[in-house]
Amino acid sequence: MRFLMIASYAESLIAFRGPLIAALQEKGLEVHIAAPDLPAGHQVRAALESRGVVVHHVPLQRTGMNPLADARTLLALHRLMRRVRPACVMSYTIKPVIYGMLAGWLARVPRRFALITGLGYAFREDSGRSRLRAVVQRLYALALSRAHTTFFQNPDDEALFRRADILPAGKRSCIVNGSGVDVASFEVAPLPDDGPRFLLIARLLGDKGVREYAEAARRIRARGAGARFSLVGWIDASPDAIAQHELDAWVADGTVDFLGRLADVRPAIAGCNVYVLPSYGEGTPRSVLEAMAMGRPIITTDAPGCRETVVDGDNGLLVPVKSVGALEQAMMQLIEDWEQVVRMGQRSRQIAESKYDVRKVNAVMLREMGLE
Known part of the structure; x- marks a missing residue:
């Protein structure tokens, strides 16, 4: 057949x-x-x-x-x-x-x-x-x-x-x-303990919340919090695509560490201790499931597809769509509470195994x- x-x-x-x-x-x-x-x-x-x-x-x-x-x-x-x-x-x-x-x-x-x-x-x-x-x-x-x-x-x-x-x-x-998500391939990785490390993996589109991520990163860096913000992805052919000059500016001023397009995202996930996806809406975001399987807490939006992956306060935090202020606040909450990061990461893995x-x-x- x-x-x-x-x-x-x-x-x-x-x-x-x-x-x-x-x-x-x-x-x-x-x-x-x-x-x-x-x-x-x-x-x-x-x-x-x-x-x-x-x-x-x-x-x-x-x-x-x-x-x-x-x-x-x-x-x-x-x-x-x-x-x-x-x-x-x-x-x-x-x-x-x-x-x-x-x-x-x-x-x-x-x-x-x-x-x-x-x-x-x-x-x-x-x-x-x-x-x-x-x-x-x-x-x-x-x-x-x-x-x-x-x-x-x-x-x-x-x-x-x-x-x-x-x-x-x-x-x-x-x-x-x-x-x-293949929970056997995306195994739990130890959380880096050398400071706050955030990561976003996405096609570089406005609807993925990339601009909100970059602006929240800029604000937190201005506070002197010592956090780093990595970005994995590429500029796609879409009317909603991030412009090359925007990406170049974020990299030039140190707002984000741009890792480009990766065939294997597991090393990037292993290198972060919090995964962020400020998307305006998804089916169910695969990158979030991969980060959950590897034991990472999630910050994502209270939007279709995204909200299903997070129990707010349990394995991560939900923020309103397009709210840079709320995203910044959620990131700061996890920067200031390492025990919460550890606990939420463990719960993410459990949910990935049971549900995804x-x-x-x-x-x-x-x-x-x-x-x-």
């Missing part, structure tokens, strides 16, 4: 979906992947093919609303499905969900599953995006009406889709605990897809 997974970002296939792909193969399925930017010799393509995965290139632009380009994506996916004839198709992120579900319906794929990993740029509360949001909502509603089950990574996103009639009444949905173990998350998805 063939299973087709559709993605828009090649690197996510190994980092986020690797364990799910392995679980599908363990069930005896022939796994096919469709994604853009996977030419012969690409590192991700080579890694997938070495695991027995069949890789297909499809034309897909992650950002922008170009009707002709999107029509080519739909046509390419339809042709691929008619050729491969998968028994199941699952897609994630906005364009793969929209065009993957429509192509799957047109190609009469027997079982079709959508995974909503976050709302993305179009859904942020900003009057300048209202037209884009309306278009995305209509396309989502059309596509999800063709899905057999839609997976969500937090209850807020599911509630929004139901309330806005994006997910049609009567259509099945299932909430899972994010993409999960990737094997448990994948078991729920396989069961819902009728593959358990």
